[in-house]
Amino acid sequence: MSLKPSLRVALVVLMCLGLASPLLAQKKKWAVWTFQTENDIFVPGEHTDEHYTNGLRLLALRRPGKGPGWAQGLADRLSKKLCPKTKTLNTVGFAIGQSIYTPDDITIPTFIPADRPYAGYLYGSLLVQVTDGFRQHAFELQFGLVGPNSGAEWTQTQFHKVINDDQPMGWDFQLPNEPTIELTYRFSRRFGGQNLDFVPHAGGSLGTVMVMADAGFTARAGFNISGFPLPDVPNTIAPKDVRADPAALADFQPEIAKKDRPDWEAYVFAGAEGRAVAHNIFLDGTVFSNSHSVDKEDFVYDLRAGFSIRYKSFRLNYTFIRRSREFSPPRGRGDGIHEYGSISLGVERAF
Numbered sequence: 001m002s003l004k005p006s007l008r009v010a011l012v013v014l015m016c017l018g019l020a021s022p023l024l025a026q027k028k029k030w031a032v033w034t035f036q037t038e039n040d041i042f043v044p045g046e047h048t049d050e051h052y053t054n055g056l057r058l059l060a061l062r063r064p065g066k067g068p069g070w071a072q073g074l075a076d077r078l079s080k081k082l083c084p085k086t087k088t089l090n091t092v093g094f095a096i097g098q099s100i101y102t103p104d105d106i107t108i109p110t111f112i113p114a115d116r117p118y119a120g121y122l123y124g125s126l127l128v129q130v131t132d133g134f135r136q137h138a139f140e141l142q143f144g145l146v147g148p149n150s151g152a153e154w155t156q157t158q159f160h161k162v163i164n165d166d167q168p169m170g171w172d173f174q175l176p177n178e179p180t181i182e183l184t185y186r187f188s189r190r191f192g193g194q195n196l197d198f199v200p201h202a203g204g205s206l207g208t209v210m211v212m213a214d215a216g217f218t219a220r221a222g223f224n225i226s227g228f229p230l231p232d233v234p235n236t237i238a239p240k241d242v243r244a245d246p247a248a249l250a251d252f253q254p255e256i257a258k259k260d261r262p263d264w265e266a267y268v269f270a271g272a273e274g275r276a277v278a279h280n281i282f283l284d285g286t287v288f289s290n291s292h293s294v295d296k297e298d299f300v301y302d303l304r305a306g307f308s309i310r311y312k313s314f315r316l317n318y319t320f321i322r323r324s325r326e327f328s329p330p331r332g333r334g335d336g337i338h339e340y341g342s343i344s345l346g347v348e349r350a351f
Helices: 005-024 069-082 152-162
Strands: 030-039 051-062 089-102 119-131 135-146 178-189 196-207 210-223 264-280 299-311 314-323 338-348
Touching: 051 119, 051 152, 051 338, 069 089, 069 119, 069 135, 089 152, 119 152, 119 178, 178 210, 210 299
Parallel strands: none
Antiparallel strands: 030 051, 030 338, 051 089, 089 119, 119 135, 135 178, 178 196, 196 210, 210 264, 264 299, 299 314, 314 338
């Protein structure tokens, strides 16, 4: 039986929510809920519908030490291995998301061999963060799929109907259906205080979606800065109704252990990341079947800048991203360079 794309997306989301429903029912276990959307429409003067054209992500983080037994046990074991001599906050989270990639001109109804493939990616994630206040180890294990069953064609088509934009005509040539698995890791080290800090990071990804190593940094300036500047995961050092035992927390986060978190937090930031890429399914094509592919660049960089504002439990983040050329020969209006914006809205309190 063949299902409509909208039903495919709905069934996957309902399955994720169904699996998570026993966890969602537990009161005062959750610390952070964040919805994130990414699109070039969030960059003034840009509306290209090319390259990485849209992303959606819903993230939920448990309170430190309050994850479900099997996941919290994993986080605690990782903590003992990674930080054997320090006390840590061990946080577990879950996410669902969808990413959409398209060529330069979506109005062409025929196959475009010289441009990147149409591709959609739908996934669910388990996240584990081990934090000692100045260092953070962040893991994400994704299970997903690419291809028509990702629902990307339906999402883009329906959105363009709403905004009265050009309809994408080439989705018949998208990557075929294929299940995926991906593990990502990032280590971050924070230097500085509540008004100015510098956070270098390094890590990588291994799986059927991406195989790569990355390194970069973020610099932030503002007031009452807390947590770590992961692009898509908000701060997990939470207010008084979420925090761990103050006596233990005082060893590595004394400014929070001694007083309640201030109502306001605001800062601007800028940073960069470079990646050495061995495999990218959205450019190299699917792993287990033949599909459209292009010659990817082995080294790619992102430049980022933006701001974050929090009032009490509510947070707004905006990030501008400028991404270097990902494949050759270059395509697109900017010689293959792509710019897009990311907006996330979060609630950080105990549920």
